[in-house]
Amino acid sequence: MKILVNDGIDPTGKRLLEEAGFVVDTNKIAQADLATKLNDYVAICVRSATKVRAELIDQTPNLKAIARGGVGLDNIDVEHAQSKGIKVINTPAASSRSVAELVFSHLFTLARHIHTSNRRMPSEGNGSFNELKKAFSEGIELTGRTIGIIGIGRIGQETASIALGLGMDVIAVDPFIKSVNIPFGPKAHKATVTIETKSMDEMLAKADMISLHVPFLGKAVLGAEEFNKMKKGVLIVNASRGGTIDEDALINALNSGIVAGAGLDVFDNEPNPRQDLLSHAKISLSPHIGASTEEAQEKIGVELAEQLIAALK
């Protein structure tokens, strides 16, 4: 039985599939040629590049499973596939820890002005060393601070787990969840804390740092009204989706000093974020790399392989 891996897979995932007896073809087939070639395979593995639409599904009666490495299924006509008895698989949890760690990359960066040091030290040369040393002398520790987590799903919970390990207080906001148990700490010393969710207003009034972990549902979760309720000097991180923060309101809040710094992994207009965000001195930037770690890629590969083997055997 042949499986087409059209957008790449981690070598461990490929090995697991081969050990289970499948022939794994990693030679990419162009989108336009899939209609004539995909019927030679029992399953196709994709990321976001390859589209598996109803028309293609109708032309490939031999297909038994469609596997998507990652979260979103926008590139697959899921209901149509399922109506034909084709299993649709994805790996929504595999990258959660990596995204949560990126949140703390940004928070530690902002807390100690690393983003500004990295911009200014090369361009200003040694002459400004002592000036910058003085300017950045008021860094802060994360330990003992309160983090507000908006959306306490998979990634929100991993973010809470890291925060608890650092000795931070956690206030979670999630209209669909009442309480969650968050395990944290190393395997040998695991502890669990139960966190009851609170109202947005209570979180905004108390949080020193705020991280968003919600889907984009058509309108911003943080806009001018919310920024005006935050503690002065708050740090904000967005590693969820563009659109969940009103970017105009964020820039105003950074310029007025309500927000001391923001870490952004996602943007409204990807892959062309607006220039005033990219060049803002108080913003730490990353190009939508939340899930892009060796560990997440391996977990995605292994989870895909295990689910495919279960679905096809």
Ligand code: NAD
């Ligand atoms: P999830 O579905 O497990 O959790 C989302 C949570 O948000 C749910 O608990 C839901 O109840 C809650 N929620 C929905 N609307 C809300 C609102 N208005 N206020 C507060 N909470 C609300 O999703 P997840 O896997 O944790 O992913 C979270 C976000 O991270 C998604 O937008 C996802 O696309 C994004 N993501 C980003 C990257 C990256 O590379 N930066 C990688 C993976 C996922």
